[in-house]
Amino acid sequence: MHKKYAYQLNAEIEAIRQCVRTAKGEKLGMRYTAIDLFSGCGGLSRGLMDAGYRVLAAVEFDQKAGETYRANHQDVELLVEDIRQVSAAKLMRCTGLKKGELDLLAGCPPCQGFSTLRARNGQSAAADPRNDLVDEFARLAIALRPKMIMMENVPALARYEKFIHFVERLSANGYQVISKVLDVSDFGVPQRRKRLILSASRVGEPRLAAGAAFRTTVREAIGGMLPVGKSGDPLHDIPTKHRSARVQAMIAAIPKNGGSRHSLPASMKLACHGKTSGFNDVYGRMRWEDVSPTITSGCGNPSKGRFIHPDEDRPITLREAAILQGFPKDYRFVVSHGKEAIALMIGNALPPKFIEAHSHAMAQGLAK
Template structure:
């Protein structure tokens, strides 16, 4: 039995009642919390500043105490007191500080610089860790953060507090998520160290995730049947893209928009995957906040002449089929929530390893006390 299989079996043998507590910083729509819950953590507190994200989170996690607040104004000890936690009692502090300031998509296009004020939010994760001294930490972000000096400062701060940190770049497709999505992952254990899980599942495909859904017009799900409006010219362009993985590049230069004909050797390069179709039997490309807009990436359905729907995007992220995303501010804002979320299955794989480490440490402590 592999270490990963053994770890999963250990988690499965635990009682159904969650024994480990967690707080989700920068919770967004709740992808992190879904993954933590699936790994048998009880998420007791969450924080985010975005009202629409909070609306989505509370619709799906009604029992979690949520702070809709700028995390920089939130006092960790006041939060802990309200949750009934003492310093050192929390099992897991998890979070994904907003990553747009580090995104290579934006920095390549020079629309976001390293001076983006959101970059400083990485230090808030360290501030909460220092105040609460949880037993373990889980942080995820875009790969570019790993090269930033702020990440080095965070690790140094955590190590001074007694945490052993392990970090690396992993792909969500290696953990059963039907999407290629590279992420920086950091795991830390107070007074110890946890190794990263590098691969746990066979790759899932677009077909596995959305192949069984009805045509949107035949669905009563508002996240699947929201429709789209295209000009005749754009609709004809979509219809011409070859099925099952086809690309607009195959249509020839005359069929392309001028702004899409740029190549990497020219300023402000275009993105070659725009107006491309997903492939049925491969994982989806990385979803973004523009995941229902075919001009933003390879977001066309493999065979139907349309972009993927919000429900399809959510399933490709690994959300449960009944997970709710609000349409109160329109479908494109809902798409941002989905595209910016963490894939729950990816989170779960890392959180299960943390759960095993914490449970093993707790059992050893009990055993040691009994031997005295």
């Protein structure tokens, strides 16, 4: 099929998807309630809402992430607090729910301590204090006793004692538990990203969604963006960091649509690239007809991964990164927070479409 017509067809498919998402929300009738722990800038909450849930409360420790969350979810009771100081009683007071009434408790405890990169660098995951936040999730889950529980995290978490103990505690308290490692690109997110997702239920069989038969490409996601600096979108128009003439020339010489620094002549390669055989994606271009690589906190920096635009001689913008993470194009970020803080929020966020698919599947279990 000619690319022009394929692109038009994919646009029509996306319109159909949106109608299906709307119908899902109407079918659920916003009947089901949720609380979002470790909410970040709101990716998980957005996914829950797109599936038809009413998110009643959220907890987030970081002030800047909390400001971004409020800018997009003004009807949610947001607690910008250390979750270790948040009690189940406080969450029940601010939501008006009693123990056992909440439909879904969802969250993604900070996962950097369990990352494969950290393990590859010889660092101890067990020593990272952030890993204790899995226990805080368990504490609130047992105290609130929701009908369902969802946890999302890095795949490596499944091997650690904290996660195994978490599952054991849920099972001992009457929950059936399943978990899988899935790629978010199989659920409409235009990005290659493997994640561990857990579904637990005390009112029926826990469910997770089946993957879609098609993927959303980089072209479908960001192919129609307006020129940087002229779009009127502050997040898309943030000036890129000044680069040396040598680095800019190197970026311009990297082949379009999927090329990498390995295609460059030796005279154009940076000295540091000859000292390691790893990190092959740095200074690489995305490919139009593929999904993007994993969007990380370094998504605006070509020295951190394959984050160069497929055609233009620049890294992707923060707006493009947010879209590739699955956020809608009008999702609000506070530009005054600075590029590094916003990139961190985007890289740490849960892809909304991934959460939407699984939370909808879980709600179908409640509807029986």
